[in-house]
Amino acid sequence: MLTFIVRRLLWTVLVMFVITVLTFLIFFKTPGVDPARALAGRSPSPQTLAEIRASFGLNRPLPIQYLLMMKQLFVTRSLVSYSNQGLLVVPEIAAAAPATLSLVFGAAVLWVVLAIAMGVAAALLRGTLFDPVLMILALIGISAPVVWVGTLANYFSQGTLHNTFLFSWVPPLGYTPFLQSPSLWFKGLIIPWITLSILYIGFYARVLRANLLEVQNEDFVRTARAKGLREPRVVVRHTLRNSMITFVSLFGLDFGALVAGGALITEVVFGIHGVGFLTYEAFQSLDLPTIMAVVVFGAFFIVLFNALVDIAYAWLDPRVRPT
Amino acid sequence: MAAITEQVEAPADLRPEVVGRNPWALAARRLWRNRLAMAALILFVLIVVACLAAPFYAYHVAHVNPLAPNLNGTTVINGKVVPVMQQGGGTLKLGETPIGPTWDPAHYALGADDLGRDVATLILYGGRSSLLIGIGSAVLCCVGATVIALIAGFFGGITDSILSRIMDIIWAFPVFLLLFSISTELLTHSQGFQFGPVHVSASSLWLPTIIIAFIYLPYVYRPVRGQVLSVVRKEFVEAAIASGASNLRLVFSEILPNVVSTVIVLLPLMIATTILTEVALSFLSIGVQPPNVSWGTIISDGEDLLYTRPWVSIAPGIMIVLTVLALNVLGDGVRDALDPRSKLRVGAAW
Numbered sequence: 001m002l003t004f005i006v007r008r009l010l011w012t013v014l015v016m017f018v019i020t021v022l023t024f025l026i027f028f029k030t031p032g033v034d035p036a037r038a039l040a041g042r043s044p045s046p047q048t049l050a051e052i053r054a055s056f057g058l059n060r061p062l063p064i065q066y067l068l069m070m071k072q073l074f075v076t077r078s079l080v081s082y083s084n085q086g087l088l089v090v091p092e093i094a095a096a097a098p099a100t101l102s103l104v105f106g107a108a109v110l111w112v113v114l115a116i117a118m119g120v121a122a123a124l125l126r127g128t129l130f131d132p133v134l135m136i137l138a139l140i141g142i143s144a145p146v147v148w149v150g151t152l153a154n155y156f157s158q159g160t161l162h163n164t165f166l167f168s169w170v171p172p173l174g175y176t177p178f179l180q181s182p183s184l185w186f187k188g189l190i191i192p193w194i195t196l197s198i199l200y201i202g203f204y205a206r207v208l209r210a211n212l213l214e215v216q217n218e219d220f221v222r223t224a225r226a227k228g229l230r231e232p233r234v235v236v237r238h239t240l241r242n243s244m245i246t247f248v249s250l251f252g253l254d255f256g257a258l259v260a261g262g263a264l265i266t267e268v269v270f271g272i273h274g275v276g277f278l279t280y281e282a283f284q285s286l287d288l289p290t291i292m293a294v295v296v297f298g299a300f301f302i303v304l305f306n307a308l309v310d311i312a313y314a315w316l317d318p319r320v321r322p323t
Numbered sequence: 324m325a326a327i328t329e330q331v332e333a334p335a336d337l338r339p340e341v342v343g344r345n346p347w348a349l350a351a352r353r354l355w356r357n358r359l360a361m362a363a364l365i366l367f368v369l370i371v372v373a374c375l376a377a378p379f380y381a382y383h384v385a386h387v388n389p390l391a392p393n394l395n396g397t398t399v400i401n402g403k404v405v406p407v408m409q410q411g412g413g414t415l416k417l418g419e420t421p422i423g424p425t426w427d428p429a430h431y432a433l434g435a436d437d438l439g440r441d442v443a444t445l446i447l448y449g450g451r452s453s454l455l456i457g458i459g460s461a462v463l464c465c466v467g468a469t470v471i472a473l474i475a476g477f478f479g480g481i482t483d484s485i486l487s488r489i490m491d492i493i494w495a496f497p498v499f500l501l502l503f504s505i506s507t508e509l510l511t512h513s514q515g516f517q518f519g520p521v522h523v524s525a526s527s528l529w530l531p532t533i534i535i536a537f538i539y540l541p542y543v544y545r546p547v548r549g550q551v552l553s554v555v556r557k558e559f560v561e562a563a564i565a566s567g568a569s570n571l572r573l574v575f576s577e578i579l580p581n582v583v584s585t586v587i588v589l590l591p592l593m594i595a596t597t598i599l600t601e602v603a604l605s606f607l608s609i610g611v612q613p614p615n616v617s618w619g620t621i622i623s624d625g626e627d628l629l630y631t632r633p634w635v636s637i638a639p640g641i642m643i644v645l646t647v648l649a650l651n652v653l654g655d656g657v658r659d660a661l662d663p664r665s666k667l668r669v670g671a672a673w
Binding site: 018145147149151152155160268 | 491492495496595599602603606607609619622625626629630633636637639640643644647648651652
């Protein structure tokens with residue numbers, strides 16, 4: 001088990017390295033992208049450009065530039081943005097991270113609870129009308145693009161129904177840090193939480209229901225029923241545990257992807273200035289240091305959660321002890 | 324005694340003939356009998372046909388020039404001639420608001436967008452782009468991933484390791500960031516590219532198609548490779564090798580037919596996924612570029628008009644939900660038809 005964990009983590013580091021190199025190459029190697037010109041402002045003279053190149057190390061060979069950037073990112077944390085003069089990139093990301101974490105964490109709690117409830121209910125109520133109805137709701141959840149649901153939510157909560165009792169409590173779009181005002185933090189995040197989780201509730205409810213039904217055919221469930229246990233107890237105590245393995249592993253992957261910047265659309269639609277929003281702005285202005293920093297941030301989380309999920313999977317299911 | 328023995332055997336011509344059926348025919352029949360999946364298929368085909376008929380709608384029903392801005396145009400509502408862009412309200416009469424839905428197909432059925440274009444026509448044209456990109460990239464992705472999975476699974480060993488690691492890296496690269504990176508890179512080249520004799524313009528629909536196909540390669544690769552690996556170990560492959568089959572014949576005659584069903588199950592679901600991805604990309608302006616429209620760009624154009632003319636943003640979303648829903652239901656139906664006992668089964672409640 002230990003060798004597996006160590007190998008997995010080593011692979012993680014290697015993947016991170018490859019990802020940073022790829023990002024670096026993609027941006028710095030393309031013709032037409034000239035950071036010095038972007039930094040210099042309007043109609044720069046050749047001397048200005050040369051000075052900027054020297055001071056930012058842009059005239060050094062690529063591998064040296066790469067190492068320099070990595071050093072500035074990880075060691076000295078003094079990486080400076082190209083488009084916003086003097087803005088330190090790492091503290092900016094650190095400041096934006098709580099918004100993203102609040103959004104993703106809250107949505108995750110919501111979707112796990114509701115998906116388990118829906119999946120178990122659909123499995124228990126199999127054969128009645130509720131099962132297809134719940135699954136249709138789940139399907140609609142998967143089919144609606146987040147960008148549209150968010151826009152629709154904004155339309156109702158900020159627009160037409162804003163003055164009615166339904167949505168008058170909704171604050172203007174944006175994120176309020178928890179320490180500043182817990183109630184505004186909460187009120188401002190409820191609708192984004194619901195929007196973000198609709199897609200995942202649909203997906204996870206279906207996955208859970210399928211796994212539950214599969215496990216229900218196993219012998220140990222037949223034994224439990226033969227013992228005389230009532231159906232809800234059989235489902236929750238016995239089958240649910242065995243069905244959670246897929247659920248947990250998929251959850252780990254999705255959570256990692258969301259924190260890494262997958263919540264981008266939700267953040268842009270609701271005006272929450274988190275890491276995803278930063279990413280979007282960085283790509284709009286082609287601000288290479290910020291792009292590198294968010295890619296590293298994102299890749300780190302994805303790779304970390306991939307590794308955690310693999311380890312958790314091997315731990316939860318002894319049959320899958322790894323190579 | 325003789326009478327009893329005579330009754331035991333039915334006459335030869337009344338005995339039912341046992342007809343062997345091809346598994347594909349059986350699967351097709353199962354799919355055909357699944358009414359919900361058939362309804363979904365019909366819905367999807369209707370949407371595709373409607374989008375293909377976009378020029379017809381534009382020129383013969385709505386009488387507009389589909390993608391051209393129409394800021395000074397007029398249209399007829401309830402018999403009165405009305406400008407498409409109306410003066411803003413309020414005391415200062417600032418700004419212009421496009422007209423809202425008239426529910427009349429000949430005259431701006433869903434209203435106009437901020438450039439005075441007919442939203443209903445735009446949605447049909449947008450559907451062409453979205454569907455083209457969605458279906459194109461899903462097909463490219465499935466074909467490409469199958470080829471790579473066949474190579475990896477068949478040759479095994481170090482080829483498999485290297486290919487799988489490359490797929491892991493593509494998958495580990497945060498998907499959206501990879502999409503962003505590649506899209507932004509390609510889009511900064513406003514002149515387009517030269518790939519040898521081929522010139523691809525920057526606003527071509529091929530770019531999002533290829534990018535999205537590339538992104539989802541690992542997603543299709545994983546299950547297909549699993550299937551290839553399990554088929555390669557089966558006895559009939561061993562028998563084929565023993566009878567001297569060449570590698571090519573092994574792959575195409577023995578392995579591929581047994582792997583194809585996995586890919587067919589994945590295809591409608593991949594189309595749904597790629598359509599949703601394309602919508603998100605276009606919304607963020609890194610997917611379909613002007614002058615082309617797609618459902619995502621229409622939603623993004625409608626953002627500014629959201630509180631006054633919500634239909635510009637809402638209508639494309641409804642089309643997307645219908646299309647993706649139809650594809651998901653169809654995908655479930657195909658899965659049930661091809662492999663009723665499959666472990667991949669998710670949520671078939673009917």
